[in-house]
Amino acid sequence: MGSDPQFPSVVWPDLEQARAALRSGTGEGVKVAIIDSGVDLSHPALAGLELEDDLTVSCDGINLHIREGRGTDLYGHGTAVASLVRREAPRAKLGSFRALDSSNHARSFVIAECVNQAINRGYQVINCSFGCRGLPRYVMDYKEWVDRAYLEGVQVVAACSNIDVGIREWPAYFPSVISVRGIDCAPDAFYFRPGRMVSFLACGERVEVPLLRGEKKIETGSSYAAPLIAGKIARLLSELPGIDPAAVKPLLSVLAEPA
Numbered sequence: 152m153g154s155d156p157q158f159p160s161v162v163w164p165d166l167e168q169a170r171a172a173l174r175s176g177t178g179e180g181v182k183v184a185i186i187d188s189g190v191d192l193s194h195p196a197l198a199g200l201e202l203e204d205d206l207t208v209s210c211d212g213i214n215l216h217i218r219e220g221r222g223t224d225l226y227g228h229g230t231a232v233a234s235l236v237r238r239e240a241p242r243a244k245l246g247s248f249r250a251l252d253s254s255n256h257a258r259s260f261v262i263a264e265c266v267n268q269a270i271n272r273g274y275q276v277i278n279c280s281f282g283c284r285g286l287p288r289y290v291m292d293y294k295e296w297v298d299r300a301y302l303e304g305v306q307v308v309a310a311c312s313n314i315d316v317g318i319r320e321w322p323a324y325f326p327s328v329i330s331v332r333g334i335d336c337a338p339d340a341f342y343f344r345p346g347r348m349v350s351f352l353a354c355g356e357r358v359e360v361p362l363l364r365g366e367k368k369i370e371t372g373s374s375y376a377a378p379l380i381a382g383k384i385a386r387l388l389s390e391l392p393g394i395d396p397a398a399v400k401p402l403l404s405v406l407a408e409p410a
Contacts, residue, residue, distance in 0.1 A: 164402055179243070
């Protein structure tokens with residue numbers, strides 16, 4: 152591990168140290184924002200979890216409203232995502248920013264407000280287990296906050312389309328985003344496939360996750376692969392706190408198994 156004499160505060164990773172960090176990291180001191188449907192803190196699978204932040208953002212057609220989430224989930228999706236991040240990085244600080252409604256839908260400007268709230272509050276990793284295939288004009292709504300995250304050194308992890316990895320969905324199709332596809336593999340494995348907009352792959356098939364009302368279910372989708380990668384990033388950052396944020400995605404591609 153070394154630093155550039157021109158930029159002494161920037162840490163450039165040694166590959167063996169990075170591998171060790173990925174093995175031993177717990178996410179200690181790293182904040183991961185979950186942009187989703189909320190997190191149900193009453194679920195037994197999340198026993199002991201205390202959220203760093205718990206916000207819900209909604210719109211009445213004219214104004215945005217930001218309120219306390221109170222440890223609730225409208226759909227169950229966010230609870231599942233939180234459990235998977237926690238499994239990978241048990242000591243990371245999780246924050247819930249509810250953008251999705253009870254139908255698991257959201258508006259682009261509500262998502263943008265959730266992400267901006269997370270960046271303002273110092274989150275280093277943002278998990279987006281959703282995608283938008285809207286009109287081209289909506290792409291810029293996503294690009295604004297994706298660019299802000301990139302410039303401020305925040306890692307954005309996003310799930311790709313469950314229908315076809317070649318379908319353009321946002322934010323997964325921005326180059327600075329760490330985009331993830333769910334596949335059938337070991338729970339701890341992850342892979343990298345170069346030359347693709349969605350280049351990371353992790354376990355997303357037949358994943359047991361908590362849902363609402365204390366229930367658990369076997370689910371499949373890229374939504375459940377993305378938080379595994381978000382958790383791995385938290386593990387890296389907890390052991391390599393001075394790493395150059397721009398090095399995280401290429402480093403992760405080297406640490407991954409070739410697809």
